[in-house]
Every structure is written in structure tokens, then in C-alpha cells.
Amino acid sequence: MRLMIAATTGLRTRTSLGIFIVAAVALDSSARAEGGEQKPAAPAAQASPSEASPSNDECLGCHSNAVDRSNGRAIPAVSDTFPDSVHGQINLNCIDCHADLKDKDLPHTEKLAKPTCSECHEDAAKAYDNSVHAISRSKSSDSAAPWCSDCHGVHDIRSSKDPKSPTYHFNVPALCSKCHGDQAIINKAQIKAGNVPAHFQDSIHGRALTKSGLLVAPNCATCHGNHEIRRASDPKSRVNRANIPKTCGTCHEGILNVYETSVHAAALREGNPRAAVCVDCHTAHDTQEVSATFKMGLVKECGTCHQESMRTFRDTFHGKVSTLGFTRAATCADCHGAHDILPKKDPNSLVSDQRRTSTCRKCHAGASDRFSRYDPHADAHNREHDPILYYITLAMKGLLVSVFAFFGLHTMLWLGRSLVTLRRLQTQGRRNGGDKA
Amino acid sequence: MGETKPNPDDSGAGDHRFVLRFHRNDRLLHGALMASFLTLALTGIPLLFPMAPWATTLAHLLGGYRVTGVAHRIAAVTLMLVFTTHVARLMHRLFVRKDYGMLWGPRSLVPQPSDLVQLLQHFRWFVGLGKRPRFDRYSYWEKFDYWAVFWGMGIIGTSGLMLWFPSFFARFVPGWIFNIALVVHGEEALMAMVFIFTVHFFNGHLRPDKFPMDLVIFTGRVSVEELKHERPAEYERMVAEGTLNDVLATPPSGRLVTMGRLVGTLAVTIGLTVAGLAIYALLH
Numbered sequence: 001m002r003l004m005i006a007a008t009t010g011l012r013t014r015t016s017l018g019i020f021i022v023a024a025v026a027l028d029s030s031a032r033a034e035g036g037e038q039k040p041a042a043p044a045a046q047a048s049p050s051e052a053s054p055s056n057d058e059c060l061g062c063h064s065n066a067v068d069r070s071n072g073r074a075i076p077a078v079s080d081t082f083p084d085s086v087h088g089q090i091n092l093n094c095i096d097c098h099a100d101l102k103d104k105d106l107p108h109t110e111k112l113a114k115p116t117c118s119e120c121h122e123d124a125a126k127a128y129d130n131s132v133h134a135i136s137r138s139k140s141s142d143s144a145a146p147w148c149s150d151c152h153g154v155h156d157i158r159s160s161k162d163p164k165s166p167t168y169h170f171n172v173p174a175l176c177s178k179c180h181g182d183q184a185i186i187n188k189a190q191i192k193a194g195n196v197p198a199h200f201q202d203s204i205h206g207r208a209l210t211k212s213g214l215l216v217a218p219n220c221a222t223c224h225g226n227h228e229i230r231r232a233s234d235p236k237s238r239v240n241r242a243n244i245p246k247t248c249g250t251c252h253e254g255i256l257n258v259y260e261t262s263v264h265a266a267a268l269r270e271g272n273p274r275a276a277v278c279v280d281c282h283t284a285h286d287t288q289e290v291s292a293t294f295k296m297g298l299v300k301e302c303g304t305c306h307q308e309s310m311r312t313f314r315d316t317f318h319g320k321v322s323t324l325g326f327t328r329a330a331t332c333a334d335c336h337g338a339h340d341i342l343p344k345k346d347p348n349s350l351v352s353d354q355r356r357t358s359t360c361r362k363c364h365a366g367a368s369d370r371f372s373r374y375d376p377h378a379d380a381h382n383r384e385h386d387p388i389l390y391y392i393t394l395a396m397k398g399l400l401v402s403v404f405a406f407f408g409l410h411t412m413l414w415l416g417r418s419l420v421t422l423r424r425l426q427t428q429g430r431r432n433g434g435d436k437a
Numbered sequence: 438m439g440e441t442k443p444n445p446d447d448s449g450a451g452d453h454r455f456v457l458r459f460h461r462n463d464r465l466l467h468g469a470l471m472a473s474f475l476t477l478a479l480t481g482i483p484l485l486f487p488m489a490p491w492a493t494t495l496a497h498l499l500g501g502y503r504v505t506g507v508a509h510r511i512a513a514v515t516l517m518l519v520f521t522t523h524v525a526r527l528m529h530r531l532f533v534r535k536d537y538g539m540l541w542g543p544r545s546l547v548p549q550p551s552d553l554v555q556l557l558q559h560f561r562w563f564v565g566l567g568k569r570p571r572f573d574r575y576s577y578w579e580k581f582d583y584w585a586v587f588w589g590m591g592i593i594g595t596s597g598l599m600l601w602f603p604s605f606f607a608r609f610v611p612g613w614i615f616n617i618a619l620v621v622h623g624e625e626a627l628m629a630m631v632f633i634f635t636v637h638f639f640n641g642h643l644r645p646d647k648f649p650m651d652l653v654i655f656t657g658r659v660s661v662e663e664l665k666h667e668r669p670a671e672y673e674r675m676v677a678e679g680t681l682n683d684v685l686a687t688p689p690s691g692r693l694v695t696m697g698r699l700v701g702t703l704a705v706t707i708g709l710t711v712a713g714l715a716i717y718a719l720l721h
Binding site: 328375404407415 | 502562640
């Protein structure tokens with residue numbers, strides 16, 4: 001069996017590739033499980049380089065050092081990086097990738113074609129073909145979008161489990177930053193999100209990754225995928241609004257379970273595109289730990305949909321204190337909850353008639369049922385909803401206006417009279433002074 | 438225009454004697470009232486207009502939520518103590534000294550028909566249709582100022598206590614009363630602040646007759662000459678009753694005058710600033 005596999009390594013036809021795959025899978029199915037979409041290249045490990053033509057040794061005859069060619073361009077040296085690469089480790093032949101070199105006379109004069117990774121890495125290639133990067137490249141010949149080698153390297157490709165690999169967990173943000181942190185590319189590709197890595201690096205995820213060195217912390221690919229990175233507007237994207245809870249839930253499973261019971265998740269399931277998902281409150285790339293300041297900032301976020309509630313909240317003591325930037329008073333989440341927000345009529349809701357008092361007690365230890373009949377969203381401008389408050393406010397304003405109308409007039413007239421009198425006295429004084437003189 | 442032109446018959450022209458208008462304890466109470474009222478106004482106004490561009494800065498400048506909250510409550514307790522002390526003094530005067538003149542008549546702060554008459558006379562004088570009313574010890578606007586504090590203490594004090602101890606008050610009233618308490622506390626405080634910092638300041642200090650300030654509330658003393666001009670009815674009544682000599686006092690000491698000027702200037706500055714901030718916020 002190994003012989004057969006070895007014999008197929010040089011072939012490029014679809015049929016032989018099929019045999020290759022079948023054989024490879026049969027040989028080591030565990031490699032597939034481990035390597036994800038990567039086709040195991042293991043069979044080549046036993047292939048003798050001498051069977052290939054030209055052999056690796058022949059290639060390295062020239063490609064050992066960066067020797068200057070007559071035209072001034074250096075011959076790319078591979079001898080120092082290839083042996084340690086994942087392909088070098090399994091003794092792939094140069095011509096396994098550089099298939100157009102097979103049976104060529106050496107030294108070859110023409111530039112070699114770009115290797116096609118998909119022959120071995122079929123699933124990765126298929127996934128990549130759906131990605132925003134591939135679509136960009138297919139639309140524009142000078143697209144800056146990355147190709148396999150832009151992320152994985154060329155002769156120095158290492159396993160993503162190798163800390164030296166650019167695709168290693170900790171190295172991915174730097175890898176993506178090569179383009180997504182480059183303003184020229186951001187402008188050229190019209191990437192609306194802007195310089196995302198700059199935001200990510202200061203987020204709780206970015207710090208967990210780079211400062212704390214947590215392998216469980218997410219990098220770009222954890223949320224966006226790796227080969228199949230789709231636009232957020234694409235319904236199949238992992239970061240499409242509808243899919244965001246599930247994506248975040250891959251790590252935050254407990255939160256996802258709670259969120260799924262909430263009114264927002266229900267609205268999302270019903271196809272409401274504005275239903276709040278994780279990133280609306282936590283942001284995508286500026287995620288911070290949940291502090292009082294963070295919660296206070298959320299009032300505006302809740303208010304993008306719940307405008308009336310935000311307006312009425314702002315008029316209450318809680319809202320006024322929060323508006324001044326103090327975190328002592330309750331904001332939305334303190335009463336309504338966060339991931340478990342339910343409509344008031346649901347008995348499980350924190351603001352339901354059944355649970356309201358215990359919610360008030362989170363801050364007001366002595367709160368009674370009577371206490372909790374306070375309206376945290378009272379609206380002094382709404383006669384139908386809050387008639388007593390409406391009329392009392394009106395009466396207070398009426399009193400204020402009448403007091404100031406009366407005393408405004410009183411003061412103005414008095415001032416005028418006093419000035420007139422003063423002036424008269426001054427002229428009189430001058431006249432008297434003149435008489436005396 | 439007899440209010441400034443000395444009456445030729447008036448032998449008191451150039452009278453340099455002084456009478457005591459406010460006793461030391463009343464002045465001290467007014468001082469504590471000023472200090473607590475200004476503190477309440479300063480620490481409260483950011484919460485009244487939190488959206489105003491100056492609100493956050495002022496709130497943080499004053500020490501933030503905890504400091505302003507504690508200061509507001511200390512000032513509130515001070516003001517309530519001032520109020521109870523004053524009421525206790527009134528009770529003493531009424532029941533122990535049996536001074537029933539405080540209840541009705543020319544020396545009383547109780548509004549009377551003559552106040553309405555003088556109010557109308559004053560307006561007639563404003564427009565040049567009559568003589569200036571002959572005020573006695575308390576004019577109608579001074580009575581208004583005085584009773585406004587009673588009204589304000591009741592409204593702002595009660596609503597403030599409710600907002601301070603909501604759990605306690607919720608034993609007796611439903612929670613929605615606190616919604617009303619907040620609105621009433623704020624609106625009434627706004628009225629009190631703007632009234633004191635504009636109308637009271639003008640009537641008491643800033644009008645041309647008194648400008649820049651009337652020191653009587655700090656020194657307690659007013660010259661007989663000024664008394665004759667400002668409150669001719671009081672002067673003549675005291676002369677007729679023969680009580681003028683009882684209230685004759687030494688001239689205000691230089692120290693008292695300096696202190697009065699300093700405190701008065703500070704209070705007027707803070708007050709006008711707060712009034713300015715409130716009016717700015719109201720107009721925007």
C-alpha cells in the first residue's frame with residue numbers, strides 16, 4: 001500500500017489524486033482529525049527523494065544559498081528554511097509542489113508557476129474559495145487579499161501548532177495586522193471596520209492573548225474562522241449578527257445558554273435584525289471587562305432601540321446620577337438583567353411584578369413591595385400614563401412661571417424707577433452745586 | 438421723590454445714630470441659612486440639570502457623587518436645625534415673653550391688608566403715579582421672602598427627606614410618590630434658588646438704593662437716617678411709642694463691616710453664578 005501511495009506522489013491527474021486521498025485517509029485517519037481540513041501528506045514521508053526528477057538535491061544545488069544570478073536577482077535559497085518546515089519534515093519533493101518542474105532540464109530558465117496547495121489541502125482550499133479574501137482576489141488582479149502563502153509562508157510553512165508559525169495561536173493577530181493594521185491597505189480595500197487590530201489589542205481578549213498568554217483567549221481566527229473568512233453581512237459568516245451568539249458561545253457557553261432564554265434571542269430567532277446580540281453591548285473588538293463604567297456606557301446602547309425608556313430613565317434620579325458620570329445609581333442592566341432580559345409580563349423577568357421587589361433590594365436593602373411601586377421610567381410629560389405626575393409638574397411649572405412673571409415685572413419696574421430717581425437727584429445735585437458756585 | 442430727597446422739616450438729616458434691626462442670634466441664624474442654602478444649591482444643581490454642559494464638570498469639581506451627596510445632606514440638616522431654632526425662638530417670644538405684636542400689626546411678619554395696599558402703592562410709585570409707600574418694620578416683599586422659606590422648607594424639606602430615606606417612607610406611601618417627590622424637590626428648589634439669587638438679591642442688595650449690598654443682615658445695624666428713608670412708618674411709630682431709644686445701638690464695628698462685605702460678596706457671587714447656570718440650562 002505504501003508503495004502504491006509513493007507511486008502516486010508524482011502524478012497530477014484527478015484520478016490519481018483521488019486514489020491518493022483514499023489511500024491517505026485509510027492510512028492515517030487520525031491525522032485528518034487532528035489536522036482539520038488538511039489532507040495528510042504523511043505518505044510522502046516514505047517516498048525516496050531519489051525517485052523524483054529533478055530530485056531535491058538537484059534543486060538545492062542552486063537553491064542552497066542566495067547566489068546572484070547574472071540578471072542581478074538572487075536565486076531564492078530554501079535550504080535553511082525548508083528542512084524545518086512541515087513539508088520538509090515529511091520529506092516532500094520540491095516537485096510535489098513545483099509540479100511544472102517535473103522532467104525539466106536544469107537549470108530552469110523560466111519562473112516557476114505558483115504551486116497549487118489545493119491538490120493536497122482540498123478542504124482548506126474549498127473553504128478559502130468562499131472567503132472574502134478569495135472573492136476579493138477573483139474580482140481584482142491587484143487585490144491585497146492574502147493567498148495561502150501570504151499567511152502560511154512558502155518554503156518555511158510550519159504547523160499552526162508550532163509556536164514559530166505565523167498561524168500559531170498567539171501569532172495570528174500580528175499576522176492579520178500585516179494587512180488589517182496597514183492604513184494603506186485598509187483604504188485601498190475599503191475595509192469599513194478600519195484598523196481593527198489596534199482595537200483588539202487593548203480589548204480583554206487581546207490582553208488575555210498577548211499579555212496573559214492564555215491559549216483559551218480568542219485570536220482573530222477564533223471568531224472569524226481561518227480559511228473561510230466571510231463578510232459579516234454574509235448570512236453564513238460566523239460573525240453575521242444571526243450567528244454571533246453561537247460564535248461567542250463556543251467559549252462562553254454558559255452565557256449563551258442564558259441568552260437563548262432572553263427576549264433578545266427570541267427576537268433574533270424571529271428574524272429581527274436589530275435584536276441585541278453579544279457585540280452590541282460588548283463590542284466586537286473593544287470588549288472590556290464588565291465594570292460599573294462599562295454598564296453606564298451601555299445606557300446609550302440600550303437607548304438606540306429603547307429610545308423612550310432611555311429618555312424617561314434620564315429624568316429619574318438613577319438617570320440623572322448616571323448622566324453626571326457617577327456609577328452609584330442603577331442603570332439598565334442593574335434592574336433588567338443582562339443576558340437574561342425578559343419582558344416585564346414574564347414572571348421570570350427581574351422587573352416583573354413577582355420579582356421587582358427583590359430586584360430593588362439589590363441596592364435598596366429595605367425595599368418593600370410598596371417601595372417597588374416606584375416607577376423608574378416615570379414620564380412627567382405623559383398625561384395618559386402618569387396623570388398625577390403630569391399635573392403636579394404642570395402646577396409646579398405654573399407656580400414658577402407666575403412667581404417670576406410677577407417678581408420679574410416688580411423688579412424691572414423698581415429698577416427703572418430707582419434709576420430715574422437717581423438720575424433726577426444727580427441733575428438736581430449738579431444744579432444745586434452750580435447755584436452754589 | 439421723597440425717598441432720597443431729605444425732607445427739609447426732617448431734623449434727622451445727617452443723623453449718625455444707629456438702631457439695632459437684627460439681633461446677633463438672628464444674624465447668626467441667617468448666616469447658617471445662607472451657608473446651608475448655598476451649599477444645597479451648589480451640590481444640588483448638577484442633578485437638576487445633568488445634561489447641561491457645565492453639570493458634569495461642576496459635580497466633579499465639587500468632589501463627586503459621595504462628597505456632594507454628603508455635603509447636600511449636612512447642609513440640609515443644618516437648614517432644618519436653623520428652621521427649628523427659629524421656630525423655637527418664635528414660640529419663646531410668643532408664649533414666654535407674650536409678645537403678641539408679632540402676630541398682627543406693624544411689627545408683625547404676618548401678611549395683612551395693609552401689605553396689599555402698599556404693594557399697589559409701590560406699583561403706582563414705580564410708574565410715577567404716586568408717593569412711595571411708607572413701610573413699617575417689614576415690607577410686603579420681605580414678608581414674601583420670609584414665608585417663601587416656610588413654604589420651601591415644607592416642600593423641599595419633606596420631599597428631600599423622602600428621597601433620603603425612601604425605604605422608611607415606603608412604609609407609609611406607595612413608591613410612585615417618590616417620582617413626585619423628585620420632581621417637586623427639583624422644581625421647588627429651582628424656584629427657591631432663582632428667586633433668592635435674583636429677586637431677593639435685587640430687593641435686598643443690588644437695587645440702586647442699596648448697591649452693592651445692604652450690610653444690615655451682617656452688622657444688624659441700620660443708621661437712623663436710612664431707617665427714616667427706608668421705613669418712615671417704623672421710625673415715626675418708634676418715636677411716637679418712645680421705643681426708639683430702646684433700639685439705639687453703637688455703630689457697626691469695622692470688623693463686622695469687613696466680614697459682612699466679604700461674606701456678602703462671596704454669597705452674591707456664588708448665588709449669581711448658580712442662577713446663571715440654571716438660567717443657561719433652562720434656555721438650552
